[in-house]
Amino acid sequence: MSINERQDELIEEFSMFDDWMEKYEYIIDLGKDVKGIPEDIKSEDYLVRGCQSRVWLIPSKEEEKLHFQADSDAIITKGIVGMVVRVLSNSTADEILKSDLYFVDKIGLKEHLSPTRSNGLVSMIKKIKTYALAYSAKAN
């Protein structure tokens, strides 16, 4: 599946919900499903700056595809970072760098995209793109 196909899949899942309450309950469920990162691996290096809750993102590379593990101490944030990882993981560095994450707007979470918003969705995406850029530079 491509990044856009995975985004479309998420958009469809969220289309079932009419109000914010159901959406947030779903995000909370997604957050609870995120496997997380063991405590001893959660180092400062993997911490995403700019979030009111703490968010960790760990990249790895398998063949040409990048994968991300994510965690947060807040469940809503964990659900949101989980969605970002679900959309962007299993893609090449190039695909990630070129990606346009329209699903955030489409599922009605646009408010979280504001750079001043304290959950730092923007910072998470930036961190993933920085990882992708680093891998892409290494490959070249």
Added chain:
Amino acid sequence: MVKTELNIEQIRKDFPVLHQEVNGKPLVYFDNAASTQKPKVVIDRVADYYSNEHSNIHRGVHSLSAAATEEYELARKTVQAHFNAEFDHEIIFTKGTTDGINLVANGFAKSFLKEGDEVIVSELEHHSNIVPWQMACEQTGAILKVIPITDSGEWIMEEFHNLLSDKTKIVAVNHVSNALGTINPITEVIEAAHSKGIPVLLDGAQAVPHMAVDVQALDCDFYVLSGHKLFGPTGIGVLYGKEEWLNKLPPYQGGGDMIKTVSFEKTTYNDLPFKFEAGTPNIAGVLGLKSAIDYVNEIGLDAIAEYEQELLEYGTEKLSQIEGLKIYGTAKNKASVISFLLDGIHPYDAGTILDKLGIAVRTGHHCTQPVMTRFGIPGTVRASFAFYNTKEEIDALYEGLLRVKKMFS
């Protein structure tokens, strides 16, 4: 039960911002410790000034400038009277509390601190009453000493008395804690410090919206506050300093208005208060602050304090009924601030859902990371009440928190 004399319904009409829906729900504004809302008289004053009266102040020969200068200086007298300063030139207009503390810390670093000297702050301080002193210490080799707090969020006074020594050059502490609401025993601090000839700066940002403050009765050497927490505009604050101290302190910033004569060889500085007001000041902010103070005095700070204590008691009792809710800051003397956590729920999660319910609270460390470290928590949810808040709104918070609990269980 104390009977309130305030007509809250009427008072709420004075605050336009309160009458709106957020996320489809009536706004419940419980973030007053971060910033208070503005009554219409303040908004109108600022608009009037820009619409009809604006001109640069001091030294202007034309009528608009003279009138604006008069209004500006009249505001200084209002502030002087409100805090009962001895002289109006002891009132310095600043950008806010942070600016005032930086002004004093900077002056101390330049003129009074040297290697081995000590500055006393407390574990309860806002970052803005820690970092400027840390910077002053870094510049001079002075050492920062910290009054520790108890589990209830109160200073351990025995430790404070032990910290005071010949090396102490200033004690800089808050009057009321922004994170926990503790009203600190400042009289004891001032008396003890003065008995050793040590000056005291009080960060009054969180005190002035809630209680009458008399700087002469307190006998503090410096008192700093922010206009926007006192129902006034943002970007305006007050530094009160005793005349002798303000005369001893060197100027903070150089520029227009703070000089008597300038030549390339030598500049002589202006007298108080202008020595500390370089550049064109926030004239509209000053006039708005005057209106805010007049407004608060019309209602009466004693009545405000009484009503807010009623809200605090009601809120504390109500929120305590929620299983798994822990209140941080349980001092005997508290301003109307309730900082808390729901067991196992991150403050950010709670705050996000409350916002969806139209309830504005603050979540996080409240710029007091040492306090959070002390309690071993990432932050709290903080509900802070002003006199325009109601018990019904506290009920809405209670219901909201039950919902939060259910969603994250």
